[in-house]
Amino acid sequence: MSQINTLFSQPLKVINIGTSTFKKDLDLQQTEAVQYDWRPPAGGNLELIEALDRFMEDPKVQAANEEAIKRIKDAHPFLIDIDHAKNVIPGMHEKKILHSGPPIAWENMCGPVKGAIIGAVMYEGLAEDEAAAIQLIEKGEIEFGPANEHQAVGPMAGIISPSMPVHVIENRTHGNRAYCTVNEGLGKVLRFGANSKEVLDRLKWIETVFAPALRKALAITDGIDLKSITSQALHMGDECHNRNKAATSLFYREIIDYFLQTDLTADELREVVGFIKNNEHYFLNLSMPASKSALDAAHGIPHSTVVTTMARNGVEFGIRVSGLGEKEWFTAPANFVKGLFFPGYTEDDAAPDLGDSTITETMGIGGFAMGGSPAIVQFVGGDVEDAIAYSEQMYEITVGENTNYSIPTLNFRGGAFGIDIRKVIETNILPVINTGMAHKEAGVGQVGAGIVHPPKACFDQAMIRFKELYEEETS
């Protein structure tokens, strides 16, 4: 008997793809039906649809992606040290400055990034003042590079200069390392492009007082388990991108005893631990490199369509894909963030989307885990329901569920992770990012926070490139 006769003997259950008029009349007849609000796949681009159809069911892609998410999930990052960037970051030298996002030339950079670079040049003692710094840069004396290409990440402008101390994160499962600076706190800070004396003095204090103290404490530890802290913090209302209250507290609880075991004086101790205590975003600069160490381990798996980097430089948004090149970025103009503004600021004040902190979303936390972080909703605008809906929606564009990073409000379902460019294109659903907004002028600081998505063009380009690279090989 054919399936048609089986159908005749079953209750009819319909998926209505397209106009909802037909669904209404099915409801009227009490026939069970679900409305699928269809939109043209791949934005209606036939070349992309063809690429999708070619690779959607490709077993090699499936296997490569399974491997990619296994590596991301298995990665086990520990904070093991803090040291000058030039001592630890591969390829770093005295006249090199790293920035967030995809590669960009000085003349094209946005205000906050330029301001931060000028600050870093002065901080390094390479120039006396702003004018001299600009002159030096324009002469081509300074080499720039994306932090993401140097096993590093930085929030907002993401500037890392040679003398800056960076957290050293070791992924003990795969043996690779990742680096990130120390979070300076809020207000006038380098990552928003501020470069006044106050800002540079704080950076110097971090370099000369804070970092050596933390280094002493870390030397006593067997490494601080960042995976464990992240996993707990996700159950305490953090999403570990814009909300790090719980994670910072947990980190503080871990590190404090080691600080007490050092030879620091009581005053030094109070100053140093007070810095951590007073900055509830301290953990952001650990959450980011922890994510980075996991995603770097998953890069370079042939046939994998999993995204291993999402990053913005304030002008362009760029992504990298596991099965494509190490330095192969797919970029498009960065979007503007939609959300809430601090009093006195409007949309006109904001710079486009900026920073490497989207490494958290790439990891499956941050915006992806927003449903478990109701408090963040007040910060970025919207309702708790929206946040849960965002987290649920992300399952549609990812390869797996990370049971290490589960979401309480989704009945402890493992968070969606392993962004698959094929699924993004097929569903027209873009990864959701919650993020701070920088003032478009250097040094003003944060003007608000909200929700933003990567430009779809990044994924389209990556898919086309993927098709070029693999279509012959796998056919």
Next chain:
Amino acid sequence: MISKVMIEKNAYHDSVTLMSLSGKVLGVEGVEEAVVSMATGMNKELLDNIHLLTDEAKEATENDLIIAVKAVSEEVLEETLQFIDDALNKKKSSKKSGQEQTAETLNKALDYLPDANMAIISVPGEYAAREARLALNKGLHVMMFSDNVTIEDERKLKELGREKGLLVMGPDCGTAMINQTGLCFANNVKQGEIGLVAASGTGLQEVAVQIDRLGYGVSQAIGTGGRDLHKDIGGIMMLEGLRALDADEQTKVIALISKPPAKEVQDKILEEVSKINKPVVVGFLDGDQVAVEQSGAVFAPTLIETARQAVKALDSSVTLDKEISETLVNYAQNEQASLQDKQQYIRGLFCGGTLTSEALSILRSEGLAVKSNVAKKAEEKLDNIHESVGHTLLDMGDDDFTKGKPHPMIEPSLRNDRIREELLNEETAVLLLDFELGYGSHEDPVGESIATLSETLSELKNQGRHVSVIAYMCATKQDKQGYQNQVDRLSALGIYVAASNEEASKLAAMITSKEVK
């Protein structure tokens, strides 16, 4: 005149919703032009034609929504934009408040309804084949309302369906009834023992309706899409449907409905028919009676005959009254008497394509020379669809009339201008109209045209003229729009509502013939 063009990025709405919204907006007093549509190439052209294609609109993609309005005043413009906004967004909020779940992907839909067994696809044609293939690969039977699917894709899909034992109804399939549920455009027909397979939407509706009116019912009604009997498809779904109905215990009689297929396809179908043990009625409009009867099946040249023969095969005791009643003859005589000399012709404005074909066939058999846009014979073809010549029957659902507009079964008002034009034409003796009720159809088809009819008829009356208007309502008493109410409003205007499309055609022929027998 003041205009405004807005683009909403990434705001996809389906075309049926948008077209009916455009229609409503155009009906607002003071609105000159209105386009609410996705920014496809065709729609941009449309916008250009009315000089509303702004630079921003030029840049927009198929995923972006264009809202363009030209109105007499700022006030009307703003009100209209607000109206559009409400109409588009009301849907969203009601979605949120109900516990109704809406999916954005097929996988999500299957999460919500894991044991789904049918997918209805009404997405734009260029994407429809892909969605159908994905659905078939998930083990779902498929009904494709979408048209503009290539014949190659149709064949591949039907071959895939046959391989998997799944139905592929369509593309361009408007009607099916599976397990007593009407899909897309279907009437609420009594449950019964006659199984139907049809390559025609309104053909299937009419046969099912007439079976219902004769007091019998339908077990399953499978649509195949109009091209199934094309030689490149070879009747794959009609054959699959036939076999499935043969194996179905509820089905005692099988009826096939189609326009005449290509010879080789007809041979294949009839060969299969000859192997079926159940009685089969082959309703091939204007078809090959001899070949059909050789296969052991009963031949029916029209839709109504298909219904009658199927009922007769099921219940030989049934009496089928085909005689024209005396009342009808009297009615025709009266109408004839009130016509002027110049009024000689029948003008038919149909929403149903196969009803048009059936009317053409019946009028031809009554000895009339008729032109139509559905005609296959060279001498019956209409040169210009915008100008009626002699007896003319128009399928207003034809692509030439519906480009960028909804089908008249969804939006019957699209027929109004032509109704008025034909009524005022001094050569028109009889205006033939059809109305389709049932699922999928407009909520109040008569209501959409009643004002036009009533105004034009009284205008004629004031001029001392009269045109016979004969309507047929393809509907059952159970249909959701309320059959009697629809009929009563037509009757109140002196419009004769016929019991079948055949009766309407025959009555029209009688009125226009020189002597009523």
